[in-house]
Structure formats: structure tokens, C-alpha cells
Amino acid sequence: MNYLVVVAHPDDEVLGAGATMYKLVKEGHNVAVAIMVQHAAARANISDTLNIDIEKAMEIIGVRKMYYADFPNIKMNTVPHLELVQFVEKCIVDFQPEVIITHHPADTNNDHTMTSIAVQAASRLFQRRNDIPALKELLYMEVLSSTEWALDSSSNRFRPNCYYEVGKEAIDKKIQALETYKGVMRPYPHPRSEEALVGLAAYRGCQSGCNYAEAFESVLRRIV
Numbered sequence: 266m267n268y269l270v271v272v273a274h275p276d277d278e279v280l281g282a283g284a285t286m287y288k289l290v291k292e293g294h295n296v297a298v299a300i301m302v303q304h305a306a307a308r309a310n311i312s313d314t315l316n317i318d319i320e321k322a323m324e325i326i327g328v329r330k331m332y333y334a335d336f337p338n339i340k341m342n343t344v345p346h347l348e349l350v351q352f353v354e355k356c357i358v359d360f361q362p363e364v365i366i367t368h369h370p371a372d373t374n375n376d377h378t379m380t381s382i383a384v385q386a387a388s389r390l391f392q393r394r395n396d397i398p399a400l401k402e403l404l405y406m407e408v409l410s411s412t413e414w415a416l417d418s419s420s421n422r423f424r425p426n427c428y429y430e431v432g433k434e435a436i437d438k439k440i441q442a443l444e445t446y447k448g449v450m451r452p453y454p455h456p457r458s459e460e461a462l463v464g465l466a467a468y469r470g471c472q473s474g475c476n477y478a479e480a481f482e483s484v485l486r487r488i489v
Contacts, residue, residue, distance in 0.1 A: 281406035
């Protein structure tokens with residue numbers, strides 16, 4: 266199957282679904298990543314060699330297909346909604362995904378929210394075009410240091426209902442990939458520490474009765 270992971274920033278893809286992507290590739294599935302903000306200029310401690318960092322991270326995970334946009338960092342809410350949707354649609358047309366993974370719309374980071382809303386709109390493309398395969402599933406992922414904050418109590422927060430068993434090897438690869446992004450990993454107890462990432466995977470595994478897992482919220486599933 267074809268899996269498309271659409272994220273706001275470089276490193277979000279690994280934080281939210283890095284272990285799952287690694288295992289999917291090993292199982293023979295096709296995985297592509299679309300990044301809405303290629304240049305994270307407003308972020309502290311981000312390497313000047315960000316594009317190289319992305320390539321190294323994806324090489325570790327095994328992803329070879331990438332899409333890039335250059336929307337303004339932490340300013341995606343200033344971009345017309347249609348432009349965001351059209352970029353995601355172009356990725357869908359080219360890659361023909363059957364499953365799409367993206368941010369939860371209640372994430373504290375506004376770029377995550379804008380990305381999620383754009384993906385929601387673009388996910389309906391198959392209803393308008395006969396050359397697009399019908400989407401089988403749309404999943405929201407959790408990105409540590411953003412999803413768990415969800416300070417807006419009026420919104421529906423991330424509620425995982427889908428767990429992908431990844432095992433310790435995939436979690437180790439996830440951490441290795443994150444370490445290629447200079448300035449991203451932090452010492453414990455920061456949520457982007459090795460201890461927090463391993464702990465979350467162990468907890469999600471305990472929740473679902475498996476050996477380490479990444480959790481998702483399935484909001485669309487078509488069984489045909």
C-alpha cells in the first residue's frame with residue numbers, strides 16, 4: 266500500500282510516525298513524506314544544514330520519496346487555505362496514497378493545525394477525480410511537545426484508537442533519525458528526550474497489548 270505522511274515541519278514526520286514508517290518500509294509498503302515548511306527559519310537551534318539533516322533522517326527510516334513546500338514557518342495561518350490544500354492535492358495526485366497520516370487538528374502548534382485542516386480537505390480528492398484511488402484511511406498522529414499540550418479545552422484532544430506495533434528496533438531507528446536533526450533532541454525530562462520517546466512507545470504498547478507502539482487516531486476508515 267501507499268502511505269503518505271503530511272507534516273508541517275522537518276522532524277515532525279519522525280516524531281509522529283518514524284517507527285511506523287520504518288516498519289512499513291521493511292514490510293514492503295511505499296511511504297512518502299510531504300513537508301509544508303521546508304525552511305524552519307523561526308525555530309531556535311535548527312541547523313543551517315537542515316536539508317542534509319532531512320536526507321539523513323529519511324535514509325535511516327528508509328523513505329525515498331519526499332515532497333516539499335516553502336510556506337512560512339509559524340505563519341501558515343497567513344497563507345490562503347486553498348494554497349495549502351492544492352499542495353497536498355498535488356502530492357496525492359503524484360503518489361496515489363491509500364492511507365494518509367497527518368497532525369491532530371488540536372495540536373498547540375498552529376502550523377500543525379493548518380496542515381491538518383488542509384489534509385482533511387485534500388483527502389476528499391478521490392471523490393472528484395476518477396484517476397485518484399479511494400482513500401482507505403486517514404490517521405492523526407501525536408507529536409511530542411505539541412500534541413500532549415492541547416491547551417484548548419474546548420477542542421477534541423488526541424484520542425488514540427489505532428496502535429501500530431513497532432518493536433524496539435524501530436524505536437531505536439526513530440531516535441537515531443531524530444538525532445540527525447541538530448538541536449531537536451533534548452535532555453530528559455524534555456518530551457523530545459530519548460527517555461520520553463521510548464517511554465511513550467512502551468506506554469502505547471502497554472495500552473494495546475503489544476511490544477512498543479506508535480498511537481494514531483483513525484478518523485476515516487473505508488472497508489470495501
